Amino acid sequence: MANEKILVTQSSMPPYEEYIEAIKPLWESHWLTNMGTYHKELEEELKQYLGVPELSLMVNGHMALEMAIQAFDFPEDSEVITTPFTFVSTTHAIVRNRLKPVFCDVKMSDGTIDETKIEDLITEKTVAIVPVHVYGNVCNVEAIQEIADKYNLKVIYDAAHAFGVKYKGVGIGNYGDASVFSFHATKVFNTIEGGAVAFSDHKIYEKLYNLKNFGIRNEELVVAVGANAKMNEFCAIMGLCNLKYIAQAIDNRKYRYKYYLEKLKRIQGIGFFEEAEQTTKNYAYLPIIVEERYALSRDELYEEFRREDIYVRKYFYPITADEACFRNKYKKDALENARMLSKHVLILPLYEQLEIEQIDRVVQTIQKNSLK
Secondary structure (H helix, E strand, O other), X not given: OOOXXXXXXXXXXXXXXXXXXXXXXXXXXXXXXXXXXXXXXXXXXXXXXXXXXXXXXXXXXXXXXXXXXXXXXXXXXXXXXXXXXXXXXXHHHHHOOOOEEEEOOEOOXXXXXXXXXXXHHOOOOEEEEEOEOHHHOOOOHHHHHHHHHHHOOEEEEEOOOOOOOEEOOEEHHHOOOEEEEEOOOOOOOOOOOOEEEEEOOHHHHHHHHHHHEOOEEEOOEEXXXXXXXXOOHXXXXXXXXXXXXXXXXXHHHXXXXXXXXXXXXOOXXXXXXXXXXXXXXXXXXXXXXXXXXXXXXXXXXXXXXXHOOEOOEOOOOOOHHHOOOOOOOOOEOOOHHHHHHHHHEEEEOOOOOXXXXXXXXXXXXXXXXXXX
């Protein structure tokens, strides 16, 4: 155990026999893709679990976001206000739709987009806001919606980190014009690869259907230009199996999260994001903030972890506005907070199978280096 590698995450999987039994009918039907029985079943199950009126499954979270944006038919070169403190997929999805991201700074308190800075970035070319519920921390959805209503903007949430999160008792997928989830293998809930768009307007479902299925409606009718972003049946079955255990998985994560915090709060120089009120968490990530008063810099602590064979993550570094493909190309405000967080945040290992002894190893690495 002492020398065992500890990864930052580990995929949730159902019992082996259960998944094997569940996929057996595919050898009878040979229906492996093209929105089969299990695809349809998972869509319905997820609508129920997430408490959303409409949902469209996708091959992955990135294509879900890219197609959610595309479904609103924004004019080319329009501006979309978004956060640079996110996985690069968020920014890629905007740019690949031939739109221009306008980067807004984030709040130091929780890493989400700073809603007080959005209005100053709005121009006559602004068409939408794409905020991110980063680490599962919920954006100020009321303030963002108020701004969107005032300026007639669409709000498309990147909720890749927020599966199962609720705000004021309401599933997070009910806010904005659409919310996008990722079911990647590293997420709280996974379908191996997968994603979904949640929304309330059924017209969006029809648009997404066309976008993810080449625009094909029947053998002789193609009504729109589309791509191929359908989830296959093996992934859908993995999702159906994993969904049975999601409550247990989140409870297991919560126990480990709380155990970590009890230990880490005793270490000077280690900070945390604020816990939001009226929010039901999913415990997707455990970010720590390596403060200036800690004995090592964030990067030095990262290297200490590597020497111990513990794989923490600089998530997100650099911010997307500073990535080589985006640097100095798009409008932004000063982004001091986003850059500050990107230099001080580390994501610690957290998953439901993580052993308490492994958590103790992580904590001990932070503790012993705090004394240097």
